[in-house]
Amino acid sequence: MSDSAFIPDELQRYVPEVAEPDDFDRFWRDTLAEAAARPVLVDVRPEPTDLRLLDSWDVTFAGFGGDPVRAWYTRPAGRPEPLPAVVEYAGYGRGRGLPHERLTWPVAGYAHLLMDNRGQAGQYGAGDTPDPHGAPGGPSPVTWGIHDPRDYHYRRLITDAVRAVEAVRALPGVDVDRVTVVGNSQGGGLALAVAGLVADLSAVLTTAPFLCDMRRAVQLSEPAPYGEIARYLAVQREAEESVWRTLSYVDGVNFARRATAPAHFGVGRRDTVCPPRTAFAAYNHYGAGNGRPVRPEREMHVYPFNGHEGGEAVHVRRQLRWLDSVLQP
Structure with a gap:
């Protein structure tokens, strides 16, 4: 299902051939196996808040390289039974902020884990997880270590995102068989990456996803x-080949092809930050990997007069209703 009336035919048919490294699966299998060798939960402690209807915990889990990654775990107060969980990923330049900043999912009755973005906080929101790994590259997170996929910032951040799912499943009061990932922009790109790397998710909700069809996106945005x-390539003119190679290891289209969970997409038709064409690249490839005869349920919602903000509250209401229908027995 999709808002087909608002979708030009060219976007409905847009199925680009995105470069995929021959060792893509091995690269991620080895990366995640190294992370999984460590216990996932490092510290969980109650977080005092002024929210009487919710309980919150300050969580630290072991992400890429065993690095400590911070998160907020929040759930409805007085609900000790196992609840379906939503793992949320924040946008570019944002951190986890304070525990009362993102309440939609716990107020809706879910156990909610909000992951901090390593090294990114301070541009748009607060966080407290550093990224201690340095490598040649540019000054911004999207260019840190961009010459080599092993050094790239998004190898670490995607690994953290997968470990966040493992962390929520290790927390008390979580129905481990009903875990959903959600995010907007960079968070939407992380949700797609996790969908391609974790086989037993219940659902994926991604809005205006970053990290998709990246070579085309750099040309458009x-x-x-x-x-x-x-701008980095405008200075480092001889780095183009290594940059495209690195980005192919984190492109959301390659993850989307491998995904198996039901998916809910949203885009603003006038988005110049994450162009809608690139989101459709992931949507049109979603679940099609390995010649799969039956693809997972997926739907796209398009907001023809909106940009990167997308459908905002209207879209969130659609997400809530869709996820409730997916999780019903």
Whole structure:
């Protein structure tokens, strides 16, 4: 199902051939196996808040390289039974903030884990997870370590995102068989990556996803984050080949092909940050990997007069209703 009346035929038919490295699966299998060798939960402690209807915990889990990654775990107060869980990923330049900043999912009755973005906080929101790994690259997160996929910032951030799912399943009061991932922009790109790397998710909700059809996106988009890659290449003119190779290991289209969970997409038709064409690249490829005869349920919602903000509250209401229908027995 999709808002087909608002979707030009060219977007409905847009199925680009995105470069995929021959060792893509091995690269991620080895990366995640190294992370999984460590216990996932490092520290869980109650977080005092002024919210009488919710309980919150300050969670630290072991992400890429065993690095400590911070998260908020929040759930309805007085509900000790196992609840379906939503793992949320934040946008570019944002951190986890304070525990009362994102309440939609716990107020809706879910156990909610909000992951901090390593090294990114301070541009748009607060966080407290550093990224201690340095490598040659540019000054912004999207260009940190961009010359080599093993050094790239998004190898670490995607690994953290997968470990966040493992962390929520290790927390008390979670129905481990009903875990959903959700995010907007960079968070939407992380949700797609996790969908391609974790086989037993209940659902995926991604809005205006970053990290999709990246070579085309860098050509189309002037603002950050894609514009930061273009500006880096404008100076590092001989780095183009290594940059495209690195980005192919984190492209959301390659993850989307491998996904098996039902998916809910949303885009603003006038989005210049994460162009809608690139989201459709992931949507049209979603679940089609390995010649799969039956693809997972997926739907796309398009907001023809909106940009990167998308459908905002209207879209969130659609997400809530859709997820409730997916999780019903």
